[in-house]
Amino acid sequence: MFRDITPAPPDAILGLTEAWKNDPNPSKINLGAGVFKDAKGRTPILESVKDAEAHILSTASTKSYMPIAGAPEYRRLVQEMILGADHPILAANRAQTAHTPGGTAALRVGADFLKKFASNAAVWVSSPTWANHKGVFQAAGFAVKEYPYYDPVSKGLALDKMLAALDSVPAGDIVLLHACCHNPTGVDLTAGQWAEVATLAARRGWMPFLDFAYQGYGDGLQEDRAGLLALASACPELLVASSFSKNFGLYQDRTGALTLIAADAAQAAAAFSHVEIAVRVNYSNPPAHGGLIVSTILSDPARRAKWEGELTAMREHIARTRRTFVDALAHHGVPGDFEFIARQKGMFSFSGLTDPQVRYLREKKSIYIVGGGRINVAGITPGNLEYLCCSIREALEASSG
Ligand SMILES: Cc1ncc(COP(=O)(O)O)c(C=O)c1O
Structure with a gap:
């Protein structure tokens, strides 16, 4: 062979x-x-991470399996980090999160889940985009198409072309957007431009899939939420892939999350049960260490302040x-x-x-x-x-x- x-x-x-x-x-x-x-x-290695690891080492008592979707505390802390702790979506239980091995697995698990219910949809990625995006969605069986993003003349956003292309994406297709720190161009949308994209998504009925690999690397943890908040207020459903490789420096610990937002709590729970199946058949349950580091930092005000400073x-x-x-x-x-x-x-x-x-x-x-x-x-x-x-x-x- x-x-x-x-x-x-x-x-x-x-x-x-x-x-x-x-x-x-x-x-x-x-x-x-x-x-x-x-x-x-x-x-x-960040000092806040080393400190969290020392704490984990001295308190850990088991290496037993994690739940398929990860630890409940981690899942909640990720939702609070990406949306803000007081976001109404959280109070309404419209979000469900799976702890994944890095942002890449969040994208792949999200893609596998979507393929099950949108088997004929196409996935639209920006031109250009991170080199692995096409491969991940193609591996899940999707046809990948491109929408204009970068204007080589102005070296900025090709806004009009981008909006025109997104205005012709068929309902039910999936549009991958970089939440901030666009890779590879470094060119981001302003809050006003995000609002335009969100209005389009809601009107056209395509599904936003937000790649949030650099939260905190753009203008700040809160400021970098602008795109997600605009989409979440306009669209009843979306997916978010988070990576903690860069903002916690956990590259080799493969730490990320897939968050699914649905119209109501019952729909979110039903849809998420299929996300859990996608996890189970891919890697069964997530590696614990990186997630424990993130939870140990985010759940403790002093550690969190230290990390935010770093x-x-x-x-x-x-x-x-x-x-x-x-x-x-x-x-x-x-x-x-x-x-x-x-x-x-x-x-x-x-x-x-x-x-x-x-x-x-x-x-x-x-x-x-x-x-x-x-x-x-x-x-x-x-x-x-x-x-x-x-x-x-x-x-x-x-x-x-
Ligand atoms: C845009 C984008 N998405 C996802 C990822 C994947 O992140 P991870 O290393 O956590 O899998 C990266 C990593 O470089 C990235 O740049």
């Missing part, structure tokens, strides 16, 4: 990190994978790095207006570098950037800034000459 199998292509993002690890050039820079890095280029520091570090990068590009004589990089939100920036320039940087300079020109701003440090800017100038000169 295996004799004639040819190798699959390496993963567009994680494959890049592997290539970077194997590169002997001491000046090499990894601007690929979406992982927070501090000024020294490290991805540290999250704010990560967000502000990235915003500062954006500014420093734009200024350094100008200082090193890189031609062009890069001010848009300072305006973008979250970890990523659509740099405007073309695929040949990305290739040049990788082959000649050992600078690893995802195809399409997405850079992880957090990978830029005081130690690599000058080499990066000079290399970008060379890449631009090489491609124009």
